[in-house]
Amino acid sequence: MxxxxxxxxxxxxxxxxxxxxxxxxxxxxxxxxxxxxxxxxxxxxxxxxxxxxxxxxxxxxxxxxxxxxxxxxxxxxxxxxxxxxxxxxxxxxxxxxxxxxxxxxxxxxxxxxxxxxxxxxxxxxxxxxxxxxxxxxxxxxxxxxxLEGEAAERMKAVKARLAVLGTQFTQNVLADEKEWFMPLSEADLEGLPGFVVAAAKAAGEVKGAGGPVVTLSRSLIVPFLQFSPRRDLRAKAYEAWTARGANGGATDNRAIAAEMLALREERARLLGFASFADWKLETEMARNPANVKDLLMQVWQPARDAAERDAAVLERMLREDGFAGPLEPWDWRYYSEKRRAAEHDLDEAGLKPFFQLDRMIEASFAVASRLFRLEFRELPDAPRYHPDVRIWEVTRHGAHVAVFLGDYFARPGKRSGAWCSAMRQQSRLDGEVRPLVVNVCNFAKAESGPSLLSWDDARTLFHEFGHALHQMLSDVTFESISGTSVARDFVELPSQLYEHWLEVPEVLEDFALHAETGEPMPRDLRERLLAAGTYDMGFQTVEYLASALVDMAFHDGPAPADPMQRQAEVLESIGMPRAIRMRHATPHFAHVFSGDGYSAGYYSYMWSEVMDADAFAAFAEAGNPFDAELARSLEAHILSAGGSEEADVLYTRFRGRMPGVEALLRGRGLVAA
The missing domain is CATH 1.20.1050.40 (Endopeptidase. Chain P; domain 1)
Known part of the structure; x- marks a missing residue:
């Protein structure tokens, strides 16, 4: 059966x-x-x-x-x-x-x-x-x-081919990620903090390498790039990381990307649109490519200026270490981490023990409980697709709301990154149907003891749980407008907004507990951590914006015959700092090429950030991050409403108006407060 x-x-x-x-x-x-x-x-x-x-x-x-x-x-x-x-x-x-x-x-x-x-x-x-x-x-x-006749038949063929290519693109990236690893000798481990060494040894066991290794899992390669004093090894690892999908042979994605872009343009033109971007943005809040580029370029120049100032400081540090320079992309994270430790008295190794995975899960639940009166009960015997998956029933006042699944650890066979999906969405057309919601992450699993997160990992956990709340609190009749079934440049609002509660001091007081002593994070450390919230924001903003601008350039106008050449042209035209590369280079830009989800839509994270910065400011203005009336309004007008109305209507109901870009720039520390 x-x-x-x-x-x-x-x-x-x-x-x-x-x-x-x-x-x-x-x-x-x-x-x-x-x-x-x-x-x-x-x-x-x-x-x-x-x-x-x-x-x-x-x-x-x-x-x-x-x-x-x-x-x-x-x-x-x-x-x-x-x-x-x-x-x-x-x-x-x-x-x-x-x-x-x-x-x-x-x-x-x-x-x-x-x-x-x-x-x-x-x-x-x-x-x-x-x-x-x-x-x-x-x-x-x-x-x-x-469409009729030949046009209709051609549209079917185009969509079928795009579906095949998107699957192939994804599998090629996964194959490159699974295949590559770099063995480390005992000497190569010098200078690495204990949590990186432990992760490298655990990865080596999984690979059967007979010793520690660096893999292309973000949870391992990023801290290696932050802490390894071996510039040669950083360069080797970084180049492998950024070469995913561009190594030649059967897993090379460059020709696939070119074909997909050409097919997307053809699809749009069959429907009477000037470009794929015009077709895609017709239904989004942004409406057209000009509005997208206007937003991105408003942020680009201050972000680039900040990144160039930081690059000058980091290059001086590089030269002080005896290297002639110039500063390279595999140097940035290493010297930035050293600078952060010096200027803010912070270092990742000292912070990590305060961010235990289990405590951060509890923190995300506790915030949801205070804001939306949700309760979580773990279901240890419920069926799951992998032993690592944890499952909770979500209730409110004793009534069933949803089931939440958390799949947190990196492993071979898991796609990189983090995401939220629903195995079942909320609806009530055919009886009351409550959602089954999944958060998937790629955190490093400890060999023994609690698994520890970086500050960025903890933000990722809160981000994906914000998506989960959008699904869990949905309250509509029709599945087609349920939960996250909203405009792409609106869907990141709940997730990015939820990240702000991780920074609330009382949340850190209650849940940022040291893994060995159980003591809360000292107040002065917490204040330094929060004060450094915009540290290195020039780098983070530039690498993101570069990817968003390349994505838009690919889709706004004729499809490029050579996407890599077009990528290079865009980066040159905007004055991309030489020591920073795109967050997602074209051959592994899964957001854009694994399907149509974020194609001509990678900008949406920043479009949503304009709203999330403004939305959390409402709680700041109320003087209480857990203001009950605002939480009820947020649920009623954003989280429960799904796609039942246009996104700008829903946001205006919550905030009373649409925001400008100023709150985003202040939040990223790119303008004076």
Whole structure:
């Protein structure tokens, strides 16, 4: 019996991972696709006149079984991949693309939707129903429902090819990350703090290397670059890290990126848009590429100026160490860490014991409890896809709200980075459905004792939990507008806003407890940590902005035949500091090339930051980071509302107005306070 196709009787409807075998996924997806196609056919050929219920609402649940099967598959495909699952990803990509194209090119189905849209004012719909009708109609049109003949067939082919290429791009990056490691001798470990040595030894055991190694896991390579005094080893590790997807051979992504950009441009032009960016931004808060570039360039110059000032200081330190210079990208983190230790009396090795993973999880829960009255109960016996995964039931006043899964540790087969996804989204169209929400991170797992986080790791944990709250607190009828189903340049608002509560002094007092002594972080250390909040912000802003500007340049205008050349041209035109590189170089820019999610959309982190800086300022103005009235307003107008209205409407309801860029610049320390 295929567990993926049965009704799950597990706690809270979690996928029965203990009963699911890799060989179950293919037959389950095929059967679910057949069922979904039959449901779509029944909707399109319904002899009754189209109504909201028999057409739009029916579409919402037409592929329920398919979503169930895929929810379990995508969880393991990203966070616990293996050869069999990678083969399935490649098989599913064209199948799912074809299914999506069949729906949007179904002329009978679109005729029903179009007819409802034309007479929408006479349908007496609720505001939420009107919103779903609008988004459904717009989605069909933007997918090519009005195309005919050769144009329609070409659109299907373009989307199918893009799906295949996106999967291949992702798997190539993962392959490069899994393949590379650098053995370290005992001499190579000199100067490294204990937590880096421990992580290198643990990584060596996983690799079967017979000793410590550096891998391309961010949780290991970044602290190695921060602390290793061996400039030659830093250079070797850094170049390998930034060369992912560009090593030649079967895993090289440069040709894939070029083909994807050309196909995206063709897709946009088939729909009558001047560029892919124009098509993509039509539905975002930014509206058009000019507005995006205006925001990014408002921040670029002050960020670049700050980075150049910092580079001059770091290069002097390099020369004092006997190197002729110039400062190289593999030098920046090392000398910046030394400078931070000197100027702020802070060092990562001294800070890490105060950021135990378990305490930071508790901190994220405690903040949610104070703001939104949520409670968390761990479920040790619930089914999970990997032993590292932890699961909690989330309640409020005793009532079930959601199930939250936390998958925190780096391991082979897990995609790099951090993300939030929902194995099931909130809705109540077909009865009350509560969400199953997953946070995935890549923190280093301790061999023994508590696992320790860096300050940046702790911020990542809070960031992803902010996304999770957006899913968990959703309160809408239709899944298509539930949780994080919002404009891409709005979706990062809840996550980036939640990061601010990690910096609240009383949160650090209660949860930043030393791993060995149990003592809270001393007040003077906490104050130095918070005072250094904008330290190195020129570097961080420049590396991010460079990636965002390259992404926009790729998609705003004709697709470049050689993306690497276009990347170089953009970086030269903006005056990229030589000692800083893009946060994500094109061959491993998964945000942009693993799918369409952040394509022409990487800017959205900064667009959202304009709002998150302004939104947290509301709590500062109230004089209380846990102001109950503001928390209720935040939940009502942002976290529970999903995509039920336009993002600017929702934000204005919370704040009373839209923000400017000033709060962002102040928050990053790029202008005088």
């Amino acid at each position: 295929n567990a993926l196709l049965s009704d799950w009787t597990t706690p809270f409807g979690l996928p029965p991972f203990d009963l699911i075998r890799d060989e179950d996924f293919g037959p389950a997806v095929d059967a679910a696709l057949e069922e979904a196609r039959a449901n779509i056919k029944a909707i399109a050929e319904n002899p009754e006149a189209p109504t909201f219920q028999n057409t739009i609402a029916a579409l919402e649940t037409a592929d329920k079984r398919l979503s169930q099967a895929l929810s379990a598959f995508w969880a393991v495909a990203g966070a616990d991949s293996n050869d069999a699952r990678q083969v399935l990803e490649r098989e599913f990509a064209p199948k799912l693309s074809a299914y999506g194209s069949e729906i949007t090119s179904n002329t009978a189905l679109f005729a029903r939707i179009d007819g409802l849209w034309e007479r929408r004012e006479a349908l007496e719909l609720s505001p939420e129903e009107m919103r779903v009708l609008h988004l459904t109609h717009r989605g069909f049109v933007r997918a090519g429902a009005r």
